[in-house]
Amino acid sequence: MRFAVLCCLGLLSNFTVCAQExxxxxxxxxxxxxxxxDKSSQYPYPQSVEDRVVAAMxxxxYGPYTGRYFDSDTQTDIEHIVAASEGHDSGLCAAxxxxxxQFATDLLNLTLAAPEINRCGTQGKCGLDAHEWLPPKNQCWFANRVVQVKTKYKLSVDAAxxxxxxTVLANCDSTELVYYTRGNSQESAISEPILITALDKYDDNRNGRISCAxxxxxxxxxxxxxxxxYDFMRDGNNDGVVCE
Structure with missing residues (x-):
């Protein structure tokens, strides 16, 4: 098992073939x-699930990603730890x-987040996986939840x-959710949550846009x-798909 893990993570440079990936x-x-x-039709969830998330906490x-407390859940979004699009592309497309x-409403995969953390166009999580985005706080809890959810639904994980x-889990003393002190001036800070942006990954010529090539x-x-x-590409007919 140790060999399989190291091989799949690209840590055994002398071996090019993994016995078990x-x-x-x-x-x-x-x-x-x-x-x-299609998230709305395939992964529906009632707004009332937000009350269940609050009860579970x-x-x-509370927004675990930033350690921030809110006055009301009207200030937060329902956040899927493993995004619906990520789950779909990791095996749920055939489910x-x-x-x-069940995946869309599973409390194991649900938390709360401020809109600027959750949504696209704000450098938020926006369907990204752990290679592309990690929360500034509660990284051990987050990484462990990703593994738990993917294990429960028999989803795959890409090598990156x-x-x-x-890397995260190897340095964790605990994977329990941390509730930061309420009123801490640092609790609402958003400190570089994006590890690797879409431009970092796909904009090879570094011109600030991503081409179909x-x-x-x-x-x-x-x-x-x-x-x-998508946000860095041109959708000429605005149908939500480019490079068809």
């Missing part, structure tokens, strides 16, 4: 959209409608994501609206 029991393979994705309206809905998760070279075409690269 797994990491912490998860299959290591590239993301694959085996069927069309002892009644606290039943019932399994997809596995490397980041392993670059998208195809990185194997992400066609690029849909929910993908992190």
């Amino acid at each position: 797994t990491w912490r029991g998860l299959v290591v393979e590239s993301e694959n959209r085996c069927s069309p994705y 002892g009644g606290k309206v 039943s409608a019932q399994t997809k809905q 994501e596995a490397r980041v998760l392993e 670059e998208a195809r070279a990185h194997g992400i075409a066609p690029v849909r609206r929910e993908h992190a690269a």
Whole structure:
């Protein structure tokens, strides 16, 4: 098992073939959209699930990613720790409608986040995986939850994501959720949550845009609206898909 983990994470430079491409029991393979994705119809959840998240946190309206407390859950978004698009591309694309809905409403995979942390266009998480985004706080809890969710739903993990998760988890004394002190002046700070942006990953000529040639070279075409690269591309007919 130790060999398989090191091999899949690219840490055994003298070996080019892995006997078993797994990491912490998860299959290591590239993301694959085996069927069309539509979050609203395939991964629906009622707004009332937010109350269940708050109850699970002892009644606290709390954003673990930044250690921030809120006066009301009207100030927060429902946040999927493993994003629906990430789950879809990691195996749920072939799952039943019932399994997809279970994933969308599973408290194991739900937390709260401020809109600027959760949404696209604000350097938020926006469907990114752990290779592309980590929270500034509660990284050990977050990484462990990603593994738990992917294990429960038999989802895959790509090699880059596995490397980041392993780096985080290898340095954790605990994976319990940390509640930072209320009123701490640091609690609402957003300190570089993006490790690797879409431009870092896909803008090869560093011109501030991502072309279809670059998208195809990185194997992400066609690029849909929910993908992190989409905001840096031109969608001429505004249909939510580029490089078809």
